Every structure is written in C-alpha cells, then in structure tokens.
Amino acid sequence: MNTTYWLVLILTLFLTIYTGTQAIPLLVLLYVPRLLKFWFIDPAESERWINASPPVQEKIEQMGELGFVPLGIKAEKILWQKPAYEVSLANTEKEAFGAIMLTPDKGVLGVYFFTALSGGGIIFTRGHSRMPEIELPDASIKNILTGDLKTMLSSHSQRIRAFKQRGNPVFPEAIKQAASKRHTYSMSRSI
Numbered sequence: 001m002n003t004t005y006w007l008v009l010i011l012t013l014f015l016t017i018y019t020g021t022q023a024i025p026l027l028v029l030l031y032v033p034r035l036l037k038f039w040f041i042d043p044a045e046s047e048r049w050i051n052a053s054p055p056v057q058e059k060i061e062q063m064g065e066l067g068f069v070p071l072g073i074k075a076e077k078i079l080w081q082k083p084a085y086e087v088s089l090a091n092t093e094k095e096a097f098g099a100i101m102l103t104p105d106k107g108v109l110g111v112y113f114f115t116a117l118s119g120g121g122i123i124f125t126r127g128h129s130r131m132p133e134i135e136l137p138d139a140s141i142k143n144i145l146t147g148d149l150k151t152m153l154s155s156h157s158q159r160i161r162a163f164k165q166r167g168n169p170v171f172p173e174a175i176k177q178a179a180s181k182r183h184t185y186s187m188s189r190s191i
Contacts, residue, residue, distance in 0.1 A: 038076040040088070046073040050087070055108045059100045060087060062149055063111075067091045068098045094153065095160055095170045101128065111149060113156045116171040117163060123170075125156040138168065 050056050050073075060070055068089035075083040089098040101109040110128025117123065121138030127147060134141040140159045144152040160170060
C-alpha cells in the first residue's frame with residue numbers, strides 16, 4: 001500500500017475520533033441526563049464576579065432593556081468536565097429564560113434564550129454556536145449569529161407564538177417562579 005493510502009487513512013481516523021469526542025457529551029447526556037449537575041453560586045460571589053466584569057455588566061444592562069431580570073450565576077457541570085458558568089435571567093412577559101455564558105476569565109462568551117414547553121419540548125435561540133439548528137414538532141433550536149439581542153428575541157418570540165398556535169403551550173409557571181426569586185445586584189452600574 002502506498003503512502004497516500006496511509007495518510008488518508010490516518011487523517012480519516014483522526015477526523016472520526018475528533019468528531020466523535022465532540023459529540024460524546026451530548027450523546028451521554030441524551031441517555032444519562034443525571035450526569036449533568038447545575039447549581040446557583042452564592043449571591044455575594046455572583047455580585048463580585050459581575051462587578052469585576054464591565055462586559056458582563058453591559059450585557060446584563062442590554063438584557064434588562066429587553067425585560068430580563070437577573071436570577072444569579074448558574075454553574076453547569078457534566079461529570080468529567082469543569083463547570084461552565086452563566087448569568088441566568090428571566091422575562092415573564094416574553095415567556096423566556098436568558099443566559100449570558102461566561103468565559104473562564106468571566107468575560108462574555110455568548111447569549112441564548114430558551115423556553116420550556118408544557119408538553120416537554122423546548123424553544124432555544126443561540127447567539128454563539130457551532131451546533132446544528134433543529135426543527136421538530138416539540139423542539140426549535142435556532143442560531144442567530146448577528147449578535148443583535150433584539151433580533152434573537154424576536155425570532156424566539158415568533159417561534160413561541162407558532163408553538164402556541166399549534167397547541168403546544170409554554171410552561172410559564174417555571175419562568176414566573178424563577179423571576180419571583182430573582183437576585184437584585186447592587187452593581188456600580190445600574191441595570
């Protein structure tokens with residue numbers, strides 16, 4: 001066998017392994033969701049993180065202009081990975097949760113919106129993703145990569161209306177309950 005054959009074989013193997021390792025966390029969570037743990041960090045610690053990051057403060061202000069209220073900083077962890085952190089927010093009028101994903105140095109990675117459906121589905125709008133979009137009877141996942149929060153929220157709201165018209169209502173109690181327990185930040189900048 002010639003050298004080209006071996007190079008193509010090695011490259012194909014490498015790409016297969018790399019692609020597979022990227023999908024493993026999603027596949028594991030699909031079949032063993034209890035491996036995903038999440039919790040809210042201490043409110044005082046949340047406030048320190050936010051006050052130390054002007055970009056996060058600015059993004060919270062932008063989300064506040066859209067009617068979102070901060071709930072706190074949530075940590076999410078898959079069993080074998082380090083926690084990922086995000087500022088969680090809720091908007092009862094728009095029937096949506098929002099999240100400002102944080103980088104390891106507590107900067108802004110991206111934003112997403114999600115709404116749980118009463119029938120068990122989800123509407124998800126991402127502003128930062130390499131993942132595919134999905135349209136199913138009980139799920140709508142879109143990537144709006146413009147960086148414009150109003151455009152993202154508009155798309156999200158349109159899909160909420162479409163699901164409601166098809167008889168699949170949202171789960172507003174979850175949003176209302178979360179928003180009632182919101183954390184008010186006493187930041188150096190107002191929200």
